[in-house]
Amino acid sequence: MLARQRQAVILEEVRRTGAVRVSDLVVRLGVSDMTVRRDLDVLAARGLVEKVYGGATSVAGRSTDEPGFEAKSVRQLPEKEAIAGMAAALVRPGTAIGLSAGTTTWTLARFLDDVPDLTVVTNSIRVADVLQQSARTDRTVVLTGGVRTPSDALVGPVAVQALRSLHLDVVFLGVHGMAERSGFTTPNLNESETNRALVDAAGRVVVVADHTKWGTVGISTIADLDEADVLVTDENLPGEARSVLTEHVGELVLASTSGRREELA
The missing domain is CATH 1.10.10.10 (Winged helix-like DNA-binding domain superfamily/Winged helix DNA-binding domain)
Incomplete structure (x- = not known):
């Protein structure tokens, strides 16, 4: 064997x-x-x-454990708000962006109301719902379709096929975990394939993940750390993690719940 x-x-x-x-x-x-x-x-x-x-x-939180959307949505709320605010500042008017499923990207969607003339592609039912509630008439929302996961992501061949034909200016990627060897991971194999297609469609990849994701490893890798052009996380990220991520990601941005921004790379 x-x-x-x-x-x-x-x-x-x-x-x-x-x-x-x-x-x-x-x-x-x-x-x-x-x-x-x-x-x-x-x-x-x-x-x-x-x-x-x-x-x-x-280990606590096995690599295939996948909490539902409601369970995740109440965790690290101040951090997610701070991260979303920083990430929204990276969105330019008139661009095509992708938002993966997740509670941090869902929070980010609520920060996009002031950005005009956006095309948003997402595989998240929750994200699409937020965007459709906006009063903006100059926004196009594309929902990929696919099979629904516990985190309300649409995954599988239908979603992957839709994404493979697209070219997006920037993709905002939410992740289940991040670690030096495993990279950015998810506990759902099908979601990994769909998120990989999102990454492949991106001109620029921005990962949004709070500090509790560091050291968590899902069963499947979405992307290596060095595939992130920007990682927006929060100021509670441990020092060791800061050192590792500074070496690997293009730019590390630490958001403060008080509104400050710190760039380490």
Whole structure:
């Protein structure tokens, strides 16, 4: 059995039972104690398990956990408002932009009322609802269609096909997690493919994510850190994360809940 196959078996067992023992895995996989420990090291480095004495356990917030929109919408509200305000300042009149699904992009949509002559493409039912409520008559909203996820994103072949024919000036991408090795991630495989299509359609990629997303790893990578032209997050981002992100993203912007803006890269 190849290393990736072993690691997949281990990860599935952790998700099913919540914990695994090295001794049990040695018997099940037919490999040495050292091999099992190396596999656990790899999974732990990716943030998929937490190593403990004699084995490993699931981490808080598994890589496939996907809270519903309502649950996420009440988290980190001041930070999301600050991030949305900073991100909205990057939108120019007369441009075509993309907004992925997510509560931070949903918040951003509410900040776009003062920007004239926009074309907005989104795979988010919630974002489209906000934009359609605007009194502006010079705005075009394009909803991609597709299969609905727990976060009210429209995903799948229909959404991907629609996005592949488009060219957008800037895409604002909300993410489930971000980490040095895993990049920007999501817990939903179909949503990852659709978001990847959004990124590919973008002339410029702006990721909007509050500080709690750092160190969280979803099962699927949307984009590497260096694919973000701008990352707008908040001032509570840990120092270690600031150092890593400054090295990788094009520009790191820290929004303050008091309205200040700090650029680190």
